[in-house]
Amino acid sequence: MNPVNHVAIIMDGNGRWGIKHKQSRNAGHKVGLNTVQMVINQCINQKIKYLTLYTFSSENWKRPKNEIIFLFNLLENFLRKKINKLIKSDIKLKFIGELNKLPIKLQTLIRLSEKKTKNNNSLQVNIALNYGSKNELINSIKMIKLKKILLNEVNIDNNLYTKNIPNPELLIRTGNTQRLSNFLLWQLAYTEIFFEKKLWPDFSDKDFKRILNKFKNIKRNFGSI
Numbered sequence: 001m002n003p004v005n006h007v008a009i010i011m012d013g014n015g016r017w018g019i020k021h022k023q024s025r026n027a028g029h030k031v032g033l034n035t036v037q038m039v040i041n042q043c044i045n046q047k048i049k050y051l052t053l054y055t056f057s058s059e060n061w062k063r064p065k066n067e068i069i070f071l072f073n074l075l076e077n078f079l080r081k082k083i084n085k086l087i088k089s090d091i092k093l094k095f096i097g098e099l100n101k102l103p104i105k106l107q108t109l110i111r112l113s114e115k116k117t118k119n120n121n122s123l124q125v126n127i128a129l130n131y132g133s134k135n136e137l138i139n140s141i142k143m144i145k146l147k148k149i150l151l152n153e154v155n156i157d158n159n160l161y162t163k164n165i166p167n168p169e170l171l172i173r174t175g176n177t178q179r180l181s182n183f184l185l186w187q188l189a190y191t192e193i194f195f196e197k198k199l200w201p202d203f204s205d206k207d208f209k210r211i212l213n214k215f216k217n218i219k220r221n222f223g224s225i
């Protein structure tokens with residue numbers, strides 16, 4: 001049985017869910033938050049130590065302004081409303097991405113949320129926000145040059161946003177789309193990938209458990225036989 005320590009998720013399909021239900025794309029984002037809560041609860045139940053959620057990509061700035069603002073407001077409200085519950089559940093929050101490009105108010109809240117949860121350790125939830133994998137890699141290599149250290153695998157790892165976080169064993173992408181969209185390209189080198197047809201708001205605890213069970217029985221070769 002393969003152990004699961006780190007699950008990464010590309011939470012895709014909110015916009016289509018909203019339209020499908022004769023509502024706005026933004027309504028889909030709001031309902032998608034329920035699935036986030038479900039996945040967090042499941043990770044705690046299953047004793048998974050790391051959960052990484054793709055929340056806003058460095059390419060998502062191409063979206064209409066009203067949708068971008070809605071997404072940031074949604075995250076802000078989530079952090080404000082849920083922070084005490086997260087602390088109680090012993091959850092540590094970590095944000096990965098180019099955070100200094102985000103609205104100042106959100107940056108302040110991010111720092112506060114990280115600070116308030118920094119000593120928790122049942123589950124670490126990494127929120128990828130204004131995250132782009134290619135840029136993360138370029139920055140890592142720039143840091144290596146600046147520090148005048150060897151360009152090798154360990155040093156690249158140690159200069160990524162995900163420093164000290166083990167690579168995900170499992171990646172799930174909902175929304176019936178089979179691509180990585182600039183997410184954790186380096187870290188996913190040996191990850192098992194599950195592409196799910198369901199849109200993110202429809203993704204259920206049953207679906208999550210089915211994937212975890214399937215993952216546990218995969219023969220992971222890592223190049224061996």
Ligand code: IPE
Pocket residue numbers: 011012013014015016017029055056057060071175
């Ligand atoms: C959520 O899904 C991902 C985010 C960028 C927040 P989408 O908003 O991409 O939904 P679809 O793919 O357009 O349906």
Ligand code: IPE
Pocket residue numbers: 010011012013054055056057060177179181
């Ligand atoms: C990836 O979804 C980003 C997030 C889930 C935050 P997108 O919907 O932005 O991906 P593309 O543009 O379809 O590849």
Ligand code: MG
Pocket residue numbers: 012013175
């Ligand atoms: Mg999408």
